[in-house]
Amino acid sequence: MYIKGRYIVSACALLFIQQSLAGGMDCTKAATAVENFVCANKGLYELDAQMGAVYRALFKVSTPAQPGLKRTQRLWVKARNECAEDISCIDKRYRERLQVLQAEWQAAVANQPDDLDKQALDDLQKSIQAASKNNPEFALERTLAALAVKTPAGGFSGDANKDDASITHFPTAKPKGATGAEWKALTASRISDAAETGLSSYTLQDLDGDGQRDLIVNTYAGGTGLFTYVETWRRDGERFVKRSVEPESSLFYLNDRGANQSADWISLRGRTYAAYRNSEYGADRLYLLNPLKINVQVPTVTVRYSYDLDVPALQHKDDGKSTFQLEPNLHRVLNQAVAKVNETATTSKEPLCPIPPTGAGENDYYSYGPASYTIEKVADLSVFIGKDCYIGALIDWFGNYSEKNGLFAQLALRKPDRDGDGLTYEVYGRRQVIEVGTSIGRVELD
Known part of the structure; x- marks a missing residue:
């Protein structure tokens, strides 16, 4: 199973809130003015329900700390009551x-990588290193494909919303992808989507090796980032238990605009991992997430690359179809510039072009400037075309790499003392693995 996009780890665990609103205070027994005020306000009541659910979950897993937890909760109630009917204060x-x-709660239930996780990490590193000897471009991809989960899986989609085509709901009738026993457990569990709204699909897959298939909920919510959210539910006998105590949590989410990130479900040392890849120019970082637990300290493989960059003589015009040929001297100058990219820092401490006595502000000469969130600025550089000095920037799509074209990037040029559009040239590159390292730590987010 493969999911493309962007990810962020959330606070998650083997608990869930199926009836968060029902978990709020009993308003028939409201004894104070503040409690009555909370019961009369939908937003405050929902916050009370969420807090109550997290408090109970924490209480359950923190036996030695229960007396202190009770004491701090009583102090909090006193502080809340001092707000009277000030809604913003409450x-x-x-x-x-x-x-x-x-x-x-996160700290109490966070997964700690054990010896088996460390062995799996070591296995993964050695597999990538071995694959790189035969295929230095796609060693990581080939390794992940070889480790893909092979246990039987079943899937089904949500029911369409008649009034809004961008939303689906959990099925009301047993889908073909679920057995009778699984459907009974699913309907007993009030399954929620991985995002508040969106198009959801559901996969039944044994994620913990207990012989029962667990549930993966994949919700495409769209938005400016084309977000996809993924959450898991553990099969626990006659019901499924949501991994997280937070009502709107997800195991990870992926942003398919402005990133090059993906997730694969792989098997190592008999364990299933959600292998999340976060890519940028020169590096792939792969995080081995336990799919049914909180992931704070995460086994990580980092694959680093060097690139052989090339500005082709045949360039495409803005329409993407017409082409033009670079003049030989210009072609040579551009290739000399990109050849130095691996040696160039993103921000220069020295001006990239000579600063004249008068004219544009001094800051215009140190950097090409900010780039759109949808692209990655790899480096600032100077390019001399004849007697003219240009401020350049090599940009790509966070290391996005294809078998056909390799790395596709662009070299953007501008005159430091002029506003308006500059010049843009296509750049391609082929990579090879230069290092495969391991560590255990938090997921790094861009």
């Missing part, structure tokens, strides 16, 4: 307390 108290409880 809202702030709830959100602050919820943040504290969630952090404590």
Whole structure:
């Protein structure tokens, strides 16, 4: 199973809130003015329900700390009640307390990589190193394909929303991809999507090796980042249990605009991992996520590359179809410039072009300037075309790499003392693995 896009790890665990609203205070027993005020306000009541669910989850997993937890909760109730009927004050108290409880709960239930995880990490490193001897371009991809999960899986889609084609709902009738026993457990569990709204699909896959298929919920929510959210539910006998205590959590989410990131479900040492890849120019970082637990300290493989960059003599015009030929001297100058990229820092401490006594501000000469979030600026550089000095930037799509074209990038040029459009040239590159390293730490997010 393969998912393309972008990811962020969330706070997650083997617990879930199926009835978060039902978990709020019993409003028939509201005894104070603040409690009655909270019960009458939908937003505050939902916060109370969320906080109550996290508090109970933390209480359950923190036996030695229960007395202290009770004491701090009583102090919080007292502070909340001092807000009287000030809605902004009450809202702030709830959100602050919820943040504290969630952090404590994360720390209490976070997965700690064990010896088997470390052995799996070592196996993965050695497999990539071995593959790089025969295929230095695609060693990581070939290794992930060889490790893909092979246990039987079943899948089904959500039911369409008649009023909104961009939303689906969990099926109301048993889908073909689920057995009778699985469907009974699913309907008993009030399955929610991985995002608040979107197009959801569901995969039944044994993620913990107990012989029962667990549930992966994949929700495409779209938006400016073309977001996809992924959450998991563990099969626990006659029901499925959501991995996270947070009502809107996800195992990871992926942003398919402005990133080159993906996830593969792989098997190592008998364990299933969600292998999340976060790519940029010169590096792939692969994080081995336990799919049913909180992931804070994560086994990580980093594959580093060197590139042989080339500005082709035949360039495409803006229409993408018409072409033109670079003049030989210009072709030579551009290739000399990109050849130095691996030696160039993103921001120069020295001006890239000579600063004249008068004219544009001095800052125009040190950097090409900011780039769109949808692209990665690899490096700033200077390019001399004849007697003219240009500020250049090599940009790509976060190391996006294809078998046909390799790395596709662009060299953008501008005159430091002029506004408006500059010059842009296509750049291609072929990579090879130069290092495969391992570590255990937090997921790095761009």
